[in-house]
Amino acid sequence: MSGAADRVLSILLLGLAAFIAVQASQLDVPFSYDPVGPKAFPMLLSGILALLSVILFFRPGQGGKWPRGALLLRLLGVLVLLGLYAWFFTLAGYLITTAITVAVLAWLFNSGPAKAVISGVLLSIGSYLLFTFALGITLPWGAWLTSLA
Template identity: 25%
Template sequence: MSDRILGAVAVAVGAGMAWAAQGYAAEISYEPVGPRAFPLLLSAFMVAAGAWLVVRPGAAAASHAPADANADAAGVPGVTGAPANRWQHLKPLALALAAIAVYVTLFQWLGFPLATALMALPVGIAFGGTWRQSLAAGVGMGVVMYLMFDKLLDVILPTGLLAFIFGGR
């Protein structure tokens, strides 16, 4: 799938998310931000990233040119005649989807900071990070995002096993 097609799909899905989120309203005001803010923010990022993929210069030429003149149909540099492995690029995606499924399952019990840190580890490794980089990014993301949502936006997130650190909810 070309970058431009992916970008157009992201713009369409993000616009659909924003349209669907317009009707989100809480019956009682239990949080100052409300249930509409997060989907709208997420859809804005999705639309912006998708638009960038559509309009960025040189995206089409760079994504289709093989890196090496001796590359075969699979795009493996320096290897000619090797069988094309069409499904190799789906391994990181499958690992990321499995990590997200585990994240959703254990989110309440582990809590947001720990579940986010543990989910970032296999996702980061799947997309080329070392385990140390992925773990550091996951811990940082879990803690910073928890504090941002809990302290700045006053959105209640579960603390799970780390309730003694973050003040249990």
């Protein structure tokens, strides 16, 4: 990337940090089980992103090349896939959405189909167990399952 491209990227990332901060400030929970509350983590992340964006603006990189060809398509595929992950997260549920996303990501970066599926399933189940039992975080099962019940 050229210095100009780094500066454009830094401005876009600064806008993203502001968007995250505004969205986090609107989080309202009727009760708090944590003394810090649910706003702290996204606000901290937006602050770090804003700081790094400012640093990138004033100290751009030495140049480099924009990705082309197959790598560019893979990176665009990752962006689309992560957008779809966010879209289907509550509808399809954590386990299914995460398993499919991880499997497609592994496949995009040259994993074999069997390894991709195994990775997706194991990471989905393992992270679900970690979030649920070790951290006490409830993850969605999916709107389609709750509509069946």
